[in-house]
Amino acid sequence: MIDLIEQAQLLPAFFLTIQLALWSAAFALILGTVIAILRLAPVGVLNALGASYVTLVRNTPLTLIVVACSLVLWGQLGIEPASRRLPDGSGNPDFISSLNFRLGVIGLSIYHAAFVCEAIRSGVNTIPLGQAEAARSIGLTFPQSLREVILPQAFRGAITPLGNVLIALVKNTTVVAAIGVFETAYRMRWIAEFRPADLMPGFALVALGFVILTLPLGLLVSHLSQRLAVKR
Amino acid sequence: MSSTSFRVAALAAATALVLSACGGDDDTGAPAGDGGSDSTSDAGAGAGDGEGITIGIKYDQPGLGLMEGSEPSGMDVDVAKAVAEKLGYSEDQITWAESVSAQRETLLETGQVDMIFATYSITDARKEKVQFAGPYFVAGQDLLVAEDSDITGPDDLDGRLLCSVTGSTSAENVKEDVPGVQLQEYASYSECMEQLAGGTIEALTTDDTILAGFAAQDQYAGQFKVVGNPFSEELYGVGLPKESEDCEAINDAINELWEDGSMEQIVEDNLGAAGYTPNADLNPPEAGGHCG
Numbered sequence: 001m002i003d004l005i006e007q008a009q010l011l012p013a014f015f016l017t018i019q020l021a022l023w024s025a026a027f028a029l030i031l032g033t034v035i036a037i038l039r040l041a042p043v044g045v046l047n048a049l050g051a052s053y054v055t056l057v058r059n060t061p062l063t064l065i066v067v068a069c070s071l072v073l074w075g076q077l078g079i080e081p082a083s084r085r086l087p088d089g090s091g092n093p094d095f096i097s098s099l100n101f102r103l104g105v106i107g108l109s110i111y112h113a114a115f116v117c118e119a120i121r122s123g124v125n126t127i128p129l130g131q132a133e134a135a136r137s138i139g140l141t142f143p144q145s146l147r148e149v150i151l152p153q154a155f156r157g158a159i160t161p162l163g164n165v166l167i168a169l170v171k172n173t174t175v176v177a178a179i180g181v182f183e184t185a186y187r188m189r190w191i192a193e194f195r196p197a198d199l200m201p202g203f204a205l206v207a208l209g210f211v212i213l214t215l216p217l218g219l220l221v222s223h224l225s226q227r228l229a230v231k232r
Numbered sequence: 233m234s235s236t237s238f239r240v241a242a243l244a245a246a247t248a249l250v251l252s253a254c255g256g257d258d259d260t261g262a263p264a265g266d267g268g269s270d271s272t273s274d275a276g277a278g279a280g281d282g283e284g285i286t287i288g289i290k291y292d293q294p295g296l297g298l299m300e301g302s303e304p305s306g307m308d309v310d311v312a313k314a315v316a317e318k319l320g321y322s323e324d325q326i327t328w329a330e331s332v333s334a335q336r337e338t339l340l341e342t343g344q345v346d347m348i349f350a351t352y353s354i355t356d357a358r359k360e361k362v363q364f365a366g367p368y369f370v371a372g373q374d375l376l377v378a379e380d381s382d383i384t385g386p387d388d389l390d391g392r393l394l395c396s397v398t399g400s401t402s403a404e405n406v407k408e409d410v411p412g413v414q415l416q417e418y419a420s421y422s423e424c425m426e427q428l429a430g431g432t433i434e435a436l437t438t439d440d441t442i443l444a445g446f447a448a449q450d451q452y453a454g455q456f457k458v459v460g461n462p463f464s465e466e467l468y469g470v471g472l473p474k475e476s477e478d479c480e481a482i483n484d485a486i487n488e489l490w491e492d493g494s495m496e497q498i499v500e501d502n503l504g505a506a507g508y509t510p511n512a513d514l515n516p517p518e519a520g521g522h523c524g
Contacts, residue, residue: 071423075432091391096414180398180417189399192334197360199338 004191004198005205013187014209020104020173020183021213025166027109032116033151039121040150042142050117057114062175066107070179074103081106097182104176108169115165123158124150126230156228163221167214184209285321287312288331288345288471292420295445295502296351304328307441307502308349308468311368311486314494315349315470318485319478333400337361340473347482348471351439353401354522364469364522365482368495370514372462373402374440376428376447379454383435385461389413393433395424402438405464421446429455439466444508453505462511469522479523490516 005011038050057065073079082099086092127150135145155162174185184206191202289308290297297308309328316326331339331350339345340362351371354364375394377383383392390412396403398417407415416433418424425446427433436443440462447456470482489495499510 067419067423070418071426075427075430078432091412093412096393096416100416177398178419179423180415186398186417189334190404193399193401194357194404196337196358 001201001205004195004202008187008191008195008202009182010184010187010205010209013182013184014213016101016181016183017170017173018213020101020108020176020181021166021170023105024108024112024173025169027105028112028116028165028169029162031109031113033120035113035117036120036124037146039117040124040146054114054117057111058118060111062107062111062172063178065111066104066176067178069103069107069110070100073106074099096180100176100179100181103179104173104181108172108176112165112169112172115168116162119158119161119165120151120154122161123154123156126157127153128232153230156230159221159225159228163217163225166221167217170213170217171210284325284327285316285319285347286327286329286345287316288329288336288339288348288350290332290350291330292422293351293442293445294449295506296441297349298445299328299330305502306445307369307498308351310498310502311489311495312347312349314489314498315368315482315485318488319481336471340471343473346473346476347478350471351442351466352469352471353439354467354469355401358471359522361474363472363474363476363479363524365472365479366469366486366519366522367467367517368470368486368489368519369441369468369499370511370517371439371441371466371468372511372514373405373437373464373466374443374462375459376436376443376456377434377459378428378431379457381434381457384459386410386463389435392435395427395433395436396438397421397424400438401466402464406437409463425452440508440511441468441503444503444506448503448506448508458506458508465514467517467522474524480520483519483523486519 035050035053038046039054041047041050080099081102082092082095084092084095092098131149131153132145135149140148173183177183177185177189180186188202188206192199195202289299289304289306289312291299291304293306296306297304298306313323313326317323329339329345331345331348333350336348336350336352337358340348347365352358352364354367358364375383375385375389383389386406386409389406389410391414393414393416394406395416395418396406398419403415403417406413416424416427418427421436421438421442424433424436428436429452436446440458440460443458446452447458470486472479472482486495489498495516496510499508
């Protein structure tokens, strides 16, 4: 068992999974918040923009988005979010792996931003309408009322759905194996190819690893959602 | 009250499972009839329901195993048909099943397929779980590059962008042989071909048969060439469950196919369009020695 973990490099793979999840979660939170603001803004065009982003991205399979990041963003448009050369001018030996990692983060962030946006909107819905009206009546502008009144309460009310998105994101990181990021699902394929006799134990180990990652997350989320909920 | 509704739900779920399992099996039983001939009585044993035979192939490899509609084509398919015929199965007794690389051992062990012809390289690790008849063909790992490329072999790859499939033997080989190569891995060869056609990636590596199959596709005609400098030996075997007793019979069938020239014809029919010829030093291989 130990030598399987070592040979299949499951620990570095899980470390990469965690890195993918953290970066994607950060970017998805930022992008998702921006889109949620678009959807809340008192401007019709911005509403439509936000709504179409969510509708379009939420209904597109993640695999398609991730593969498109590699084939279209990099392959067709030539956008390379990694450098082929090191600062000293020699070839970057990690070019492909950092390129794929970053393309994967882009794909995951784009996809989950749609869900983050909807989670935050659900948080906004927990705020009584009177709060927004009160903010406006004391003369706060839209950005001010968002910053001071709406968003702080919305995030606290949205902890549970945001946590759900985060847990889904941790598991969805496996999809980026499709573009060759060396994370857990990639190592599973390695086990299937080179240690076929250990496919089932390998599968169990990976499943266990994900339980170890997501179970505490779930507990933390329900704890936080109770502690931080706005008492009304 | 709630426990009753739970029981009803559980029953419904169980029924659905049982029904879907039945549905799967019915397909394989369909062409049964009175077909099976004398030599096949033991051959069908693995199939569970007698007369037909289920053969696992790739569905997505042009020139080797490709499913278009319900018509399979390719070298592996033609070899499978010829071997099945020698075992006494007619073509309409064969049920085709998809066997993707990662699931081949599982499909054999669980009896979902009776034999596998799917660019299945004979390796010691795999022999722990399944047995192999053959080899029926020896391929080698090679490179596919643009027609005007200056890459002539693995030594030219240092610092270049190369493509292969995640977790494949080819990918691991090339990582060991040429540490300086930039290896992009995708879930399937189609993505590699896309990037190769777009010029983003300079070479694609895997077995030369697979490369020839892709290069021979109409939409890529004249764009690519197989370098022709193979740097590994892949023995393609027929995957069989450990308990199968057909292994030696399949070996004989394969040797006959090479002797009467039909094997060369099969290779020519399927991969000839890319100018591919089998490596003469290694083919025909001597089938046998990997049973049990």
